Amino acid sequence: xxGVTQTPRYLIKTRGQQVTLSCSPISGHRSVxxxxxxxxxxLQFLFExxxxxxxxxxxxxxxxxxxxxxxxxxxxxxxxxxxxxxxxYLCASSLNGGEETQYFGPGTRLLVx
Amino acid sequence: xxxxxxSPEALRLQEGESSSLNCSYTVSGLRxxxxxxxxxxxxxxxxxTLYSAGEEKEKERLKATLTKxxxxxxxxxxxxxxxxxxLCAVQAGNAGNMxxxxxxxxxxxxx
Numbered sequence: 001x002x003g004v005t006q007t008p009r010y011l012i013k014t015r016g017q018q019v020t021l022s023c024s025p026i027s028g029h030r031s032v033x034x035x036x037x038x039x040x041x042x043l044q045f046l047f048e049x050x051x052x053x054x055x056x057x058x059x060x061x062x063x064x065x066x067x068x069x070x071x072x073x074x075x076x077x078x079x080x081x082x083x084x085x086x087x088x089y090l091c092a093s094s095l096n097g098g099e100e101t102q103y104f105g106p107g108t109r110l111l112v113x
Numbered sequence: 114x115x116x117x118x119x120s121p122e123a124l125r126l127q128e129g130e131s132s133s134l135n136c137s138y139t140v141s142g143l144r145x146x147x148x149x150x151x152x153x154x155x156x157x158x159x160x161x162t163l164y165s166a167g168e169e170k171e172k173e174r175l176k177a178t179l180t181k182x183x184x185x186x187x188x189x190x191x192x193x194x195x196x197x198x199x200l201c202a203v204q205a206g207n208a209g210n211m212x213x214x215x216x217x218x219x220x221x222x223x224x
Contacts, residue, residue, distance in 0.1 A: 004156075031210060043157075043200065043214040056209035090156050097210040099145045099164070104156035 142206025
């Protein structure tokens, strides 16, 4: 079974631009969660999508948004990029978003200059 | 607020030297505790899920245990390929499927 895939793997943007990251979950998984990983803050939850609806949201500004499509693929968007948005963005999928295991993708490394 | 603290932050071991990593947590209604391994530049790789105090899980040289306040990841006779950052995360009763992560323990095993 193929794992979680994320595209692109690396991205360089400048301040003020916007970026869209994509995540394809494991086949059959309906829940997709996004996390931001930085050396200073570690891994922090952004939001979770299930059946095309945002079900849970972390403590991030409104510049961070996402969506999920009918095939469970998900995208996250960051508008008006700031230097502090430089991070590894990780996507995780699980069957139904309950207590079952979340499986992570390889991440997208975003560098904001 | 849910909190997860991992110790030590870094651990150097000689090959074959067994040790334990600690994960202390404060959470309102634990639904699950998860251990992941992360190699540099990669996403976390799932190791174990523990749901209730007293539960233990084993996989090769790794064994995870859970009490009401903490979890331990025991590494028996580690090899250099066990070098990685080990992450602990909890899922709380009132936070959907959100995982709250600890800062991780960076393990280095020297041959």
